[in-house]
Amino acid sequence: MSWQNWLNFIIDALTFGATFMYGSTGEIITEKSGHLNLGIPGIMCMGGAGGCLMLSLVGGSSLPPFLIVILGILASFLTASLMGAIYCFLTVTLRSNQNVTGLALTTFGVGLMKVIMSNKNIINVKNYLVIPKEYYRWPFSLIQKDLQAADLAAMGGLGIMFFLAVAIAIIASYVLYHTKVGLNLRAIGENAATADAAGINVSRYKYCATIIGSGIAGLGGLYYIIDYMVSQEAYLSLEAFGWLSIALVIFVLWRPHLTIPGSFIFGILFSCSSFIAIIPGITVTMAAKPLLRMLPYVVTVLVLIISSIRNKRENQPPASLGVNYFREER
Amino acid sequence: MIHLAKRDKIHPAAAWGIRIAAFVLGLLVCGLLAFLMIDKLRNNPAKISDFYLSFINGISSSNAANIWMNRKFWVFLKNLALLLCVALALTPAFRMRFWNIGGEGQTLIGVLAAIAVSFYMGGKGKTALNPEWVIIPLMLVAAVIAGALWALIPALFKSKWNTNETLFTLMMNYIAIELVSYFLIVWVPNGSSALGELPYGHMPDLVVYPEKAVAPANKYLLIVLIVLVVSVLLFVYLSRSKHGYEISVVGESERTARYIGINVKKVTIRTMILSGALCGLAGFLIAACLDHSVNTDSVGGQGFTAIMVSWLANFNPLVMIFTSGIIVFLNQGASQISTTFNVSGAFPSVVIGVMLFFIIGSEFFIRYKLCRSRDEGKEKVK
Numbered sequence: 090m091s092w093q094n095w096l097n098f099i100i101d102a103l104t105f106g107a108t109f110m111y112g113s114t115g116e117i118i119t120e121k122s123g124h125l126n127l128g129i130p131g132i133m134c135m136g137g138a139g140g141c142l143m144l145s146l147v148g149g150s151s152l153p154p155f156l157i158v159i160l161g162i163l164a165s166f167l168t169a170s171l172m173g174a175i176y177c178f179l180t181v182t183l184r185s186n187q188n189v190t191g192l193a194l195t196t197f198g199v200g201l202m203k204v205i206m207s208n209k210n211i212i213n214v215k216n217y218l219v220i221p222k223e224y225y226r227w228p229f230s231l232i233q234k235d236l237q238a239a240d241l242a243a244m245g246g247l248g249i250m251f252f253l254a255v256a257i258a259i260i261a262s263y264v265l266y267h268t269k270v271g272l273n274l275r276a277i278g279e280n281a282a283t284a285d286a287a288g289i290n291v292s293r294y295k296y297c298a299t300i301i302g303s304g305i306a307g308l309g310g311l312y313y314i315i316d317y318m319v320s321q322e323a324y325l326s327l328e329a330f331g332w333l334s335i336a337l338v339i340f341v342l343w344r345p346h347l348t349i350p351g352s353f354i355f356g357i358l359f360s361c362s363s364f365i366a367i368i369p370g371i372t373v374t375m376a377a378k379p380l381l382r383m384l385p386y387v388v389t390v391l392v393l394i395i396s397s398i399r400n401k402r403e404n405q406p407p408a409s410l411g412v413n414y415f416r417e418e419r
Numbered sequence: 420m421i422h423l424a425k426r427d428k429i430h431p432a433a434a435w436g437i438r439i440a441a442f443v444l445g446l447l448v449c450g451l452l453a454f455l456m457i458d459k460l461r462n463n464p465a466k467i468s469d470f471y472l473s474f475i476n477g478i479s480s481s482n483a484a485n486i487w488m489n490r491k492f493w494v495f496l497k498n499l500a501l502l503l504c505v506a507l508a509l510t511p512a513f514r515m516r517f518w519n520i521g522g523e524g525q526t527l528i529g530v531l532a533a534i535a536v537s538f539y540m541g542g543k544g545k546t547a548l549n550p551e552w553v554i555i556p557l558m559l560v561a562a563v564i565a566g567a568l569w570a571l572i573p574a575l576f577k578s579k580w581n582t583n584e585t586l587f588t589l590m591m592n593y594i595a596i597e598l599v600s601y602f603l604i605v606w607v608p609n610g611s612s613a614l615g616e617l618p619y620g621h622m623p624d625l626v627v628y629p630e631k632a633v634a635p636a637n638k639y640l641l642i643v644l645i646v647l648v649v650s651v652l653l654f655v656y657l658s659r660s661k662h663g664y665e666i667s668v669v670g671e672s673e674r675t676a677r678y679i680g681i682n683v684k685k686v687t688i689r690t691m692i693l694s695g696a697l698c699g700l701a702g703f704l705i706a707a708c709l710d711h712s713v714n715t716d717s718v719g720g721q722g723f724t725a726i727m728v729s730w731l732a733n734f735n736p737l738v739m740i741f742t743s744g745i746i747v748f749l750n751q752g753a754s755q756i757s758t759t760f761n762v763s764g765a766f767p768s769v770v771i772g773v774m775l776f777f778i779i780g781s782e783f784f785i786r787y788k789l790c791r792s793r794d795e796g797k798e799k800v801k
Contacts, residue, residue, distance in 0.1 A: 125585065127520075131772075175776065183783035188518055188585065189730045190779055192723050197772020203765030204456055332593060339586055376604045383597035386590045393590070397582040406583050411518070417424065 097243035098361075099353075104246040104317055105360055106352030107254040111309030112334025113352070114258045114345045118302035119173075120338060121265060122295045123278040123409040124180060127191030129306050130331025131198020132172045136307020137314045137327060138202040139168025141217040144315070148216030154224040158249060161221060161315070162308060169307020170300045172198055177299040181292055184413045199328050202310075206324045214321050218314075225249055225316050250312045255349055257305055262346035274298055278407030281414035291414055309334065333359075336389040342396060342404045358384040423787050434785045441781030445774040446471070452773065457760045466760075473759055474752030486636070487628035493635035495751055497709075500639075500646040501701060503743040505718075505725035507646075507653050507736055508697030511690045512570075513726075514657060514734050515670040517577070521588030523722025524595035525569045525695045527715075529702020531599050532565035533558040534617065534713040537706070538606060541619025554620045559703050566699020567692045569595065574691035578684040592722065596715050603714065616711040642708050647740075649697070654736040666690055698722075727775060749774055 112133055119126045126132075143164030147157055176194050179185045206212055223230045226248035233245050265271035276284040277294050285291050313330060314323045337355055341347035359382060396404040453460055453470055460466050476491075483489035505522050512519035519525075536558045569591055576582035603612040625641045628634040657663040665686050668676045676683050705717055728746055732738035753767035 127589075179776065179780055183780050184787070185779045185782060186730055188520060189727050189775075192520075192726055193772055193775035193779060196720075196724075196768050196775070200765040200768025200772060204763040204769060207763040207765075208456070210458060329593075332589070335586075336590060336593075339583075339590075375610060376601060379597045379601040379604065383594055383601075386593045386597070390587060390590045390594070393587055394576055394580070394582055397576065397580040400580070406586075410583075411585060415423075415425075417422075 091240070093240040096241060098357075100241075100243040100246065102356035102360060103353050104243070104251055104356075106354075106356030107251045108309045108313040108317060108330050108352075109334045109337045109355055110254040110258055110348045110352040111312060112306045112331060113337040113341065113348045114254075114261050115302040115304070115306030115309070116335055116338045117341075117343055117345050117348070118261055118265070118274075118305065119299045120343065120410055121274050121278045121407055122298035123281060123407055123412065123414070124176075124295060124299055125187050125191065125411045126173075126176055126194075126299065126303070127188055127335070128172065128176050128194030128198065128303075129191075129335055130328045131195035131202075132169050132176075132303045132306050133198075133310035133313075133331045133334070134202035134324070134327050135172045135198040135310070136165045136169035136304075137310030137324060138205045139307065140165030140311035141212060141314060141324075142168075142205065144217035144221050145211060145213040146216070148220045149213070154227070157221055158224050158227075161225075161311065162250070162253075165307050165311035166304040169310070170304040172307070173300045173303025174296075176303070177296050180413060181295045181299075184415060187411050187413065195328075195331070202324060202327070218319060218321060221315060222319055246317070248316055250308070250316050253308070254312065257308075258345050258348050261305075262344065265345060275407070278409060281409055282416075285414070285416060306331075306334065333385060336386055339406075340385075340389045340392050342392070343406065354388075355385045358382075358388070421789050421791055424790050426786060426788050429785055437781050437784050438778065441777040442774070445777035448777070449770050449773050452769065453756070453760075456766075456769075457762050459760045469759060470756060473755040474748065477752035477755035478748055487634045488631065488636070490635045491751070493639045495747055496643050497639040498747045498751070499740075499744050500643045501704065502721050502725055502728060502747060503650060503739055504646045504701040504704060505698060505721050506728040506732075506739050506743055507650055508566075508694050508701060509725055510653065510694075510729045510734050510736060510739070511657065511666055512694040513670075513729055515666045515686065515690055517574075517687060517691065518585040519570065519573075519588050519691065519694055520585055520723070520726055521570065521573065521591045522698055522725050523718050523720065524588070524592035525566045525698035526702045526705070526718045526722050527592075527599060527713075528569045528595045529562035529566040529699035530706045530710070530713050530717045531595070531602060531702075532561040532699070533620070533703045533706035534614070534711075535602070536561045537617050537620035537711075541617060551619070555622060555707060558620050558707055559700070562703035562706065563696045563699040566697070566702060567695040570691045570695025570698065571688065574688045578687045599713060599715050599717075612714070614712045614714065618711075620707055621711060622707045642704050645704065649700070650736045650740060653697075657736065662686075662689070724771075731778060746771065 112129055116126060116129050140161045144157070144161045147160050150157075152160075172194060176190055179190045180187050226245060229236070229245050229247050236242060236244050265275065273284065273289045274294055276287070277289060277291055281291050309330070310327055313327055333355065337348060337351050340355070341351040361381060450467060450470060454467075460470065478491055478495040480489050480491040483492070486492065505526055508525070509519050509522050537554060540557065541554055570588075573582070573584050573587040573591060576587065577584045600612065603614060604610070607614055622641060624637045625644070626632065626637050627640055628636050657666065665676070665681050668679070668681060669683055669686050673683055676686070702718075706713065710717060724746060728739055728743045731742040749771050750767045753770035754764070756762070757764055757766040
């Protein structure tokens with residue numbers, strides 16, 4: 090196998106992984122505030138739908154390309170944050186059970202996305218998929234022909250949203266571990282009552298963390314549909330990657346910057362079945378594919394078990410994950 | 420200033436008033452959403468009555484001769500029973516605050532085990548069973564053991580090392596799904612992964628309406644009866660037995676449980692085995708009474724919906740009959756809407772999602788009350 094093949098494989102795994110990079114970075118920010126948001130699959134779906142809806146409107150217009158790119162990202166972020174706001178209102182203000190609310194949000198989001206995306210009157214394939222693809226993959230789309238000539242087609246899959254995912258993961262990590270805001274947020278996730286006593290506005294932090302986290306996760310949906318898959322059927326398979334994003338959160342032990350290598354590993358595990366076949370000396374049967382796809386989940390379970398056995402403080406889930414905070418209930 | 424206080428108790432009538440108000444409000448919002456999304460409705464607003472009538476039409480065929488022949492009604496009962504069975508299975512775990520969200524996987528692995536038995540042991544040849552019906556109890560045992568095992572794994576780690584059970588059981592769902600796709604590739608040589616109906620291991624129909632052997636009542640009654648019995652038994656187990664008491668104490672406070680001499684580890688493991696075994700039973704019902712086959716969507720998300728059913732009923736097995744009825748009612752009504760108005764088959768999820776938001780939100784007004792703080796001038800109370 091030539092070095093180009095290897096590089097293509099690595100880049101493909103990286104670009105595939107960016108979907109979970111968004112999803113799990115968003116979920117980590119939410120979970121650090123003590124809220125287990127199982128609505129992430131629904132939120133990612135709605136992020137995708139919101140972005141596609143906006144691109145259907147503006148994608149074919151004469152607006153400058155960079156504006157189209159920004160509008161798509163913005164719409165996706167806002168739609169997803171709105172979903173996060175619903176979750177937050179129910180769990181923070183109305184103190185509903187987090188698991189139940191999250192699952193309801195996933196049911197709602199996945200359903201609504203399918204209804205929107207299958208409505209040909211409002212979704213225009215040419216506008217949301219065919220035209221913006223070039224814009225989102227700037228600058229690699231300009232040298233597409235040269236890349237293909239050099240057997241590096243996968244590199245054309247890199248683009249603005251891939252680098253945005255990496256940037257967001259690094260920024261999120263910096264904010265969480267090197268700023269006062271991050272310290273406060275982590276304090277709330279560990280013990281909201283103590284944080285409250287220290288004068289931190291618990292509800293405001295929880296709202297901000299969930300809404301921003303959801304917005305980031307939503308971008309993963311848009312990225313998957315219009316940039317990684319570039320297919321009008323892509324939305325049908327999006328939900329599974331929402332769940333995989335939640336798995337990745339555990340895999341990287343709640344550290345946003347680790348989602349970069351983590352999503353790469355998940356990307357390899359999930360897509361290697363098609364690549365292993367071209368490595369000489371390895372034969373992969375059809376039956377091995379599901380087993381390879383099972384690996385990310387198995388590895389996640391192992392990480393969960395090992396981290397609970399080692400019981401090191403810094404590798405644990407936030408202590409009050411899944412527990413709502415009610416000040417008068419102490 | 421306004422602050423929140425927990426209610427000591429609320430009059431049941433007031434609680435139901437709040438719930439019904441939330442339900443009606445939810446339905447109105449669904450209508451509004453439908454107005455935005457369904458073109459046929461927007462062009463012809465008078466059709467909104469059809470929209471709401473669809474909920475009734477969804478659970479009752481209009482041309483049925485009598486109740487035994489009313490197909491949609493029996494499909495409603497069957498769906499209710501299946502969802503209820505999974506919800507019942509999860510309930511013992513929830514009662515001890517063990518968030519078992521792996522109902523989907525535990526049920527699916529039950530279906531897989533039952534079908535595996537019928538695949539390898541059914542039919543003629545060397546392994547032929549004599550008499551042939553022996554395969555049915557074997558399928559049941561396999562399904563129950565598989566479900567119990569799938570629940571036991573997270574329980575063991577939870578009780579030994581306090582591994583987070585919510586995340587663990589969630590992951591087990593997807594391991595089960597990939598396991599099913601693995602076996603489908605192994606079992607179906609042509610690569611289509613569509614197993615088709617197996618001819619062996621069918622539960623017999625209970626014939627209650629002999630005039631028409633094909634009456635839907637005959638086909639589904641057995642499932643309904645089995646699940647009804649299970650829900651009564653589980654109610655008795657949880658509210659009248661020592662085990663049920665132990666589960667409640669562990670759920671209320673693990674420390675209290677330890678102090679009064681309850682072996683928390685033992686209770687956790689025992690309860691999760693029960694939980695998984697009941698999921699396996701649901702899987703057996705799907706395999707032996709309905710599908711006679713397996714695919715990755717055999718459970719179809721009911722494992723997740725069941726969590727909400729159980730929670731809405733406040734973990735009471737008898738109230739769950741009612742709450743799963745509501746969810747199935749909404750689901751079938753909304754499916755009817757998607758055929759009547761020609762919208763995406765995903766529309767029921769939207770309706771259920773919206774209704775759940777309202778029902779979940781309404782619980783807040785039942786559990787808490789808003790009070791006006793009296794000492795506003797002296798001290799700011801937030």
